[in-house]
Structures are given as C-alpha cells and as structure tokens.
Amino acid sequence: MITYFVCLLIVFGRASAVETSAIYDDSNFSPDTSPEKEFLRYKFGSDVVMKCNHHHIYAKEEDITWEFKHCLYKGVHCEGSEWKKLDYNRRKKKLRINNATDENVGIYRCLHSNSVLKQFTLDVVTTRYSGPPPEVVSLRSSSDSAVLPNTPLAIQCKVSSVSPPVIRWFKEGSDQNCEVKYDDHFYCPIPSSNDVFHMSGDKYLSKLNIYSLHDINSGTYVCLVLSEFGNDFKNITIEVEGGEAVEESRIVFWWLFLIPVSLVLVPVGIWLCFYRRKSNRRRLNEQQTKLIKPVVNVEVV
DSSP states (O other), rough: OHHHHHHHHHHHHHHHHHHHHHOOOOOOOTOOOEEEEEEEEEEEEEOOOOOOOOOOOOOGGGGGGEEEEEOOOSSOOOOOOEEEEOOOOOOOTEESSSSSSGGEEEEEEEEETTTTEEEEEEEOOSSSOOOEEEEEEEESOOOOOOOOTTSSSEEEEEEEOOOOOOOOOOEEOTTTTOOOTTTTTEEOOOOOOOEEEEEEEEEEEEEEEEEEGGGGGGGEEEEEEEETTTTEEEEEEEEOHHHHHHHHHHHHHHHHHHHHHHHHHHHHHHHHHHHHHHHHHHHHHHHHHHHHHHTOOOOOO
C-alpha cells in the first residue's frame, strides 16, 4: 500500500512538471537552481501581491531584483517580448500591483545574484462588456387604423443585437395582480411562446398575437430585450375602440330579452297557482268522499 502511494506521488510530480513547463517561460534560468513557479489569476481592477520567498535561499531584501515580460496569457508559452527590469523601491521581497489591467498580464520573476528564485504568471480576467447593448428598433401594431373589438391584432417588436437576444412581453396592470415594478408602475408578464425570429445580420423580431380583441385587452404593452451586453425596452398603448359601446349594447340586449320573458312569466305563474289550487281542492274532495261513503252503507239491524 505504501509503495502504491509513493508511485502515485512520483507520477503526479512528473505530470505537474510537464504541465508547468508548457505554461511558464523557463528561459535564462540557472541550471543549478530550480525556481518556484506560481500562477495567479485576478479580476480586472484588483490589487495583486507577489512574494519572493524561497525555501532554500535566504537573500537580503536589497539584493533582490524583479523582471517582467509582457504577454497575453492564453494557456500557451508567453513569448514575443523581452525581459524588463522593474524599478521597484519598496520592500523588494513583495511586489505589489494596484488596480491590475491588461497591461500587467505576463510573467514576473524575482532574482538574486542572477539566479531566479521565484516566477509568477499573472492573468487578469476582464469582466467589462465587449459589445454594444441591444436596442428595440421599433414597436408597432399590425393595424394602423382603429382597433375594433372581436378582431385579431399582432404587435411586432424589432430588435438590433450583436448576440442572440431574449425577448419578453409585459402588460401594465395593478399592484395587486402584477409582480414586476418599474418606475412606480406595475407590469404583468404575458405568457407566450417567446419565439425570436432572426431576420438578417443583427436584426431580430418577436410578435405578440391577440386573436380576438376585447375591452380588457386595452392597455400598455412592453417589449423587453435582454442579452449578455445589456437590455432595452419600449412600450405601446392599445385602445380597443367601441369596447364600452359593445358592453352597453350587450346590457341593453339582455334587458330587452328579460322584459318579454317577464311578461310571459306573470300569466304563467298565475295559471300555475290556479292549477295548483284547483288540484289541491280536487284531492281534498276525493279524500272527504272516501271518508263519508262507509257511513252511508251501514245497515241497521
């Protein structure tokens, strides 16, 4: 078991050495010195500290020098530039970089008597946006004339985006029913297929279809576009014309329907009351007749 563990350590050490040699630039190293190597990765704008401490060599701080080779780390050899001596007057065992940028990406090494003690490869990850935000180019309905009830309507949202966007639709509503709040207004997400059609180049299109308009469909609709570079939105207001008139006409129709029905129900109700009363009287007479008949047929002895 111990032998197996030792073999694993040897194999792992050899693999690490091969991988490290593929990443770091080992040029100008002293053959009798094996420098320590460290890979550093920081976010854009971070402060970086590199410590020159070697477990075999104890050098005086004033005898340590720093060199730098600029390159863009891409997982391969950092080549193409010369070593540059850094004029660093602070505590020389620690190299500090404030607000690291792309210009600080490369290889750093600290030396003592022309021997490399330790080497660092610094990669700065840029989190800044690398593209323009998306834009809602136009938002319009398929009907430029009056929007009538019981007719279909399509709202088209044309978008410009350098990357495939996500488009969502919302309708302005009350705070009791809508969960999205923006600029003191509440918006309800509209359940839809959320299909985005690629037109050409960086142009995309999304449609919101309403197949039969009613008065409840009146209101403000919002087209929101999202991408990895930002977001944008536009709104449009739809007013269904004649919606109140249609509702009033329905009310009038029901009243006109109920009036003749009520006129018919009154005599029918009277007739039903009369028929029920007559039926009850007939049933009462039949019961009295059955009670009287046995008394009449009794013979006196």
